[in-house]
Amino acid sequence: MKSKLSLGSAFGLLLKRDLILAMRRRSEFVNPLLFFVLVVALFPLAVGSDPNLIRKIGPGVIWVSALLASLLTLDNMFRSDFEDGTLEQYMLSAHPVSILVVAKVIAHWLITGLPLILVAPLLGVLLSLPSDAIMVLILTLLLGTPVLSLIGSVGVALTVGLRRGGVLLSLLVLPLYVPVLIFATDAVNTAAIGIPITAQLSIIGAMLFLALALAPLATAASLRISLS
Amino acid sequence: MRDKPTRRAFLDAAISALMPNRRDHPAITLFNGMQSETAVTHVLEARDLCCIRDDRTLFSGLNFTLNSGEALILEGRNGSGKTSLLRILCGIRLPDEGKLLWQDEDAHRIGAEFHQHIAYLGHRDGNKLDLTPEENLRIAQGLGRARADVSIDEALEKVGLYGFEDVPTRNLSAGQQRRVAIARLLITEAELWILDEPFTSLDRKGIEDVEDMFDQHLARGGMSVLTTHHRMNFELGKVHRINLSE
Numbered sequence: 424m425k426s427k428l429s430l431g432s433a434f435g436l437l438l439k440r441d442l443i444l445a446m447r448r449r450s451e452f453v454n455p456l457l458f459f460v461l462v463v464a465l466f467p468l469a470v471g472s473d474p475n476l477i478r479k480i481g482p483g484v485i486w487v488s489a490l491l492a493s494l495l496t497l498d499n500m501f502r503s504d505f506e507d508g509t510l511e512q513y514m515l516s517a518h519p520v521s522i523l524v525v526a527k528v529i530a531h532w533l534i535t536g537l538p539l540i541l542v543a544p545l546l547g548v549l550l551s552l553p554s555d556a557i558m559v560l561i562l563t564l565l566l567g568t569p570v571l572s573l574i575g576s577v578g579v580a581l582t583v584g585l586r587r588g589g590v591l592l593s594l595l596v597l598p599l600y601v602p603v604l605i606f607a608t609d610a611v612n613t614a615a616i617g618i619p620i621t622a623q624l625s626i627i628g629a630m631l632f633l634a635l636a637l638a639p640l641a642t643a644a645s646l647r648i649s650l651s
Numbered sequence: 652m653r654d655k656p657t658r659r660a661f662l663d664a665a666i667s668a669l670m671p672n673r674r675d676h677p678a679i680t681l682f683n684g685m686q687s688e689t690a691v692t693h694v695l696e697a698r699d700l701c702c703i704r705d706d707r708t709l710f711s712g713l714n715f716t717l718n719s720g721e722a723l724i725l726e727g728r729n730g731s732g733k734t735s736l737l738r739i740l741c742g743i744r745l746p747d748e749g750k751l752l753w754q755d756e757d758a759h760r761i762g763a764e765f766h767q768h769i770a771y772l773g774h775r776d777g778n779k780l781d782l783t784p785e786e787n788l789r790i791a792q793g794l795g796r797a798r799a800d801v802s803i804d805e806a807l808e809k810v811g812l813y814g815f816e817d818v819p820t821r822n823l824s825a826g827q828q829r830r831v832a833i834a835r836l837l838i839t840e841a842e843l844w845i846l847d848e849p850f851t852s853l854d855r856k857g858i859e860d861v862e863d864m865f866d867q868h869l870a871r872g873g874m875s876v877l878t879t880h881h882r883m884n885f886e887l888g889k890v891h892r893i894n895l896s897e
Contacts, residue, residue: 429793436793440782447781508775515741516794517767651744 430518434526437513441530451499452534455492459539462488463546474551481550482560482611489539489564490571490600494593496535497575500527501583501646510583514650520643528569528576528639536568559614563607566627573634574599580645603630692719693768693842693874694754695740701748702735709735710895711748719842719872720889722865724879727895733878734774734847736895740876741771741845767796770841772849776832780821784812784831787820788838795839806837810860825852833861836868844868846877 445451466484467477504510513523543564547557578596582588610623694716701711709732717723725733738744740751742759751758758765778787788803807816810830812823820828829852836844844865850858862883868875 433793436790440779440786440790443786444779444781506775507779508773508777509779511743511771511773511775512777512791512794514743515766515769515771517763517796518794519763647743651738 430522433516433518434522437523437526438530441527442533445530445534451496452538455496455535456538456542458495459488459492460542460546462491464549467550477550478552481547481552482556483608484550485543485546485560486563486567486604486608486611489543489568490604492539493535493568493571493575494596494600496531497572497579497592497596498589499535500531500572500576500579502579505583505649510646511650514646520646521639524576524580524639524642524646525635528572528642531576532569532572536572540564540568553615556611556615559611559620562624563610563627566624566631567603567607570603570627570630570634571600573631573638576642577638577645580642580649582649583646584649603627606630692872694718694752695758695843695874695876696752696755697740697749698752699749700736700739700746700751702732702739702744703747704732704735713749713893715891715893717843717874717876717891718889719874720869721874721891722869722889723874723876723891723893724883725876725893725895726878727897731895733895737771737773737845737847737876737878741769742766743771768841769843769845770795770836770839771845771847772832772836773847774851776828777835778820778828778831780828781819783817783819784823784834785816787831788834791835792838795841798838798840801837803834803838806834807831809837809864810834811857826854826857829853830857833864837864842873844873844875844877846875846879848878848880850879850881 463485466480470476470480501510504513514520516523540561543561544557547560552560575596578592578599581595582592585591606623606626610620610627613623614620696716697713699711700713702709713736715723725736727733735744739746742751742762742765745759753761753765753768756765778784779790782790784807785803788806792803804813804816807813810833812827812830812834815823815827820831823831829849833849836846849861853861858881865875865883
């Protein structure tokens with residue numbers, strides 16, 4: 424009997440499915456965005472109105488807020504799929520789970536990472552960052568937030584079977600987030616004094632490709648452990 | 652399927668005798684059309700399976716062989732390891748000892764290649780409640796080997812959800828949600844159905860429909876392992892039983 428088995432279409436379907444689900448449950452992408460904007464907006468109120476100080480801590484504040492917003496939403500990646508049994512169905516699909524995981528991570532990044540990057544320029548202006556610094560900030564966010572989603576997927580996959588995995592997840596994932604944070608904020612600060620930042624960007628880029636190659640495999644294996 | 656023509660004639664007779672008013676049901680015509688297509692026989696073999704949970708041995712030294720057209724019903728008390736065994740058989744869980752062979756190859760080692768032959772229906776329906784039944788089935792179709800001869804609409808009609816394809820699954824009753832999950836079995840080529848209490852929350856008509864589907868599946872060379880507290884009426888096929896409590 425003629426039957427078709429297409430990895431490409433499965434990938435597309437899964438990606439589309441997650442985007443449709445996010446559209447039907449708006450809170451999933453509105454909440455982290457709101458959190459991100461609120462945290463950044465609160466900083467100038469707290470540290471005083473000295474523009475130089477704010478300009479100095481601005482990139483760090485934006486990056487830390489983005490990192491925490493990303494951490495906040497990680498659990499959504501597999502939790503609901505685990506609870507309603509759809510995760511079992513993916514694990515039993517005729518396709519390699521690690522590829523399907525990539526679709527899930529991309530969807531997660533599109534839902535939670537991309538909106539942050541889109542509002543980041545506005546927040547940069549709010550913190551009176553110079554336009555060059557804002558450009559670099561966006562660049563580092565574009566390279567860095569996918570790394571956060573990829574690393575996070577491994578942590579979520581490991582903790583999804585636990586009833587209260589939230590704290591454990593942060594403990595597992597935060598140390599791995601730190602290098603991204605260091606190089607990204609360093610890039611923005613270095614750019615502000617006019618020194619080239621190719622080195623930092625290359626390192627974040629290298630992290631991205633390393634994570635893209637390894638994290639899906641680790642996530643697939645972790646999901647298998649969590650389900651059995 | 653050695654004696655195809657005789658078997659088909661027998662099937663036709665059985666269907667018309669048992670369901671005279673359902674002769675023109677789309678499911679039946681569909682089924683007649685695909686009789687000639689089954690050629691490959693499949694074998695699932697369990698060797699010395701053992702499952703240990705929280706230091707308790709649920710079962711050990713479990714052996715069985717299941718061929719195309721056969722069903723295996725697992726029986727046993729609550730907590731006797733029926734669900735664990737099903738999860739081992741579909742590859743979600745690894746056996747603590749022993750091996751599972753599909754066509755003489757280690758099922759856990761060939762992974763995805765084995766998975767394209769199975770359809771699993773667990774305790775949880777595996778539906779996304781925010782999606783419509785049609786969207787849910789489309790994903791299931793994409794994840795496995797889609798059947799060319801059964802469309803999503805046909806599958807939904809067969810489980811009695813005609814007209815509900817655009818209603819969010821959340822708004823359906825528990826029985827209807829179960830039916831969406833059951834429709835999933837129909838739209839892929841999976842030969843081995845692994846069903847954990849498939850009749851949960853189904854009404855009498857639903858149970859009859861699933862029994863029909865089941866007979867048709869076995870008749871076209873499919874196989875199944877299932878747990879159920881419902882006494883099933885099999886018309887065809889060979890049925891094995893294993894009691895895990897003994």
